[in-house]
Amino acid sequence: MVTEKLGMTYRAPVRRSGLWAALRSVARREYRQVDAVTDLSFELAAGEVVGFLGPNGAGKSTTMKMLSGILHPTAGEVRVLGFTPWRRQSEYLQQMALVRGSQPMGGPAELTVMDAFRYRQVLYDVPDADFRANLAELGELLDLEPLLNRQVRALSLGERMRTGLASALLYRPRVLFLDEPSIGLDVSAAATLRRFVAGYAASTGATVLLTSHYMAEVESLCRRVILIDGGRLQYDGPLATLAGRLSPYKRVRVTLADGAGVAWEEFGEVEAIDDTSATGPVTLRVPRDDVPSVTSRLLAGLAVADLAVEDPPLETVMDRFYRDGAR
Numbered sequence: 507m508v509t510e511k512l513g514m515t516y517r518a519p520v521r522r523s524g525l526w527a528a529l530r531s532v533a534r535r536e537y538r539q540v541d542a543v544t545d546l547s548f549e550l551a552a553g554e555v556v557g558f559l560g561p562n563g564a565g566k567s568t569t570m571k572m573l574s575g576i577l578h579p580t581a582g583e584v585r586v587l588g589f590t591p592w593r594r595q596s597e598y599l600q601q602m603a604l605v606r607g608s609q610p611m612g613g614p615a616e617l618t619v620m621d622a623f624r625y626r627q628v629l630y631d632v633p634d635a636d637f638r639a640n641l642a643e644l645g646e647l648l649d650l651e652p653l654l655n656r657q658v659r660a661l662s663l664g665e666r667m668r669t670g671l672a673s674a675l676l677y678r679p680r681v682l683f684l685d686e687p688s689i690g691l692d693v694s695a696a697a698t699l700r701r702f703v704a705g706y707a708a709s710t711g712a713t714v715l716l717t718s719h720y721m722a723e724v725e726s727l728c729r730r731v732i733l734i735d736g737g738r739l740q741y742d743g744p745l746a747t748l749a750g751r752l753s754p755y756k757r758v759r760v761t762l763a764d765g766a767g768v769a770w771e772e773f774g775e776v777e778a779i780d781d782t783s784a785t786g787p788v789t790l791r792v793p794r795d796d797v798p799s800v801t802s803r804l805l806a807g808l809a810v811a812d813l814a815v816e817d818p819p820l821e822t823v824m825d826r827f828y829r830d831g832a833r
């Protein structure tokens with residue numbers, strides 16, 4: 507999967523409030539341009555499971571739609587499995603799936619789950635033997651048996667997500683776009699989904715691009731992440747080094763052999779302190795560039811029993827990044 511300088515500019519009608527303005531806008535339409543995605547280039551190898559991160563409005567869904575062929579890019583190139591997605595060739599559509607947590611199960615809601623699966627089978631031209639084998643496997647993994655004869659409209663959100671995933675995977679796509687798959691799911695349903703996605707990718711060698719606001723989900727599934735903000739690429743690399751790249755601070759955790767009344771503020775901002783023990787541990791927030799000098803002052807001036815330098819937790823770093831942007 508390759509994108510090269512991919513871009514999407516929406517042309518959105520401007521609607522002003524008030525009756526007169528509304529009438530005037532019918533006669534003379536005004537538009538504004540929204541640059542949702544700009545110059546986005548990345549490559550995914552077959553079999554990779556990659557997290558696609560960014561704050562609200564960063565352009566994640568727009569990119570997913572371009573990759574899955576729902577939207578025609580306004581700039582750049584995109585190729586998935588050798589296909590140009592927006593041409594929507596059936597050979598491509600039969601090998602990829604887009605699963606959106608907000609719209610987990612497509613198709614007519616009056617159908618039973620089994621009929622909806624059958625409908626999908628016909629749509630995607632899945633041979634009967636494959637359909638049965640895939641359904642048996644998915645059914646076991648996602649506990650579908652009790653749901654098969656229920657009407658789609660009568661399913662709970664978690665049930666709709668499970669059946670939606672199954673329906674998207676019945677034809678064993680080689681590329682899977684998961685857009686916020688666990689939104690609204692309870693903790694145990696979200697864990698099932700995670701286990702399932704990891705298992706599916708491992709057993710089929712499928713390529714997975716996953717957007718999620720749940721860092722635990724990304725951490726459990728993805729070794730690599732792509733981060734965008736304002737439609738532009740901010741980071742593409744190992745998840746393990748993301749926190750280090752984004753945060754200008756490190757955490758220095760100190761435990762003393764003995765000591766009391768240390769003026770910790772002289773070393774850094776105190777993030778956590780154990781009030782019950784004079785020897786700590788104490789966690790300091792120290793600007794990245796100051797870490798060498800601060801640690802040598804700590805070691806020279808205090809009876810240090812243990813000292814650890816680490817990046818702040820990803821959750822905290824992402825929260826700050828999403829609030830403050832790429833500054």
Ligand SMILES: Nc1ncnc2c1ncn2[C@@H]1O[C@H](COP(=O)(O)OP(=O)(O)OP(=O)(O)O)[C@@H](O)[C@H]1O
Nearest residue numbers: 516518540542560561562563564565566567568569
């Ligand atoms: N159909 C549209 N017409 C005009 N602007 C749009 C349209 N769809 C999205 N946008 C705008 O494009 C930008 C990117 O939106 P997109 O939905 O891709 O972001 P996102 O990263 O998926 O956000 P979220 O995490 O909130 O789902 C936003 O500014 C959004 O308002």
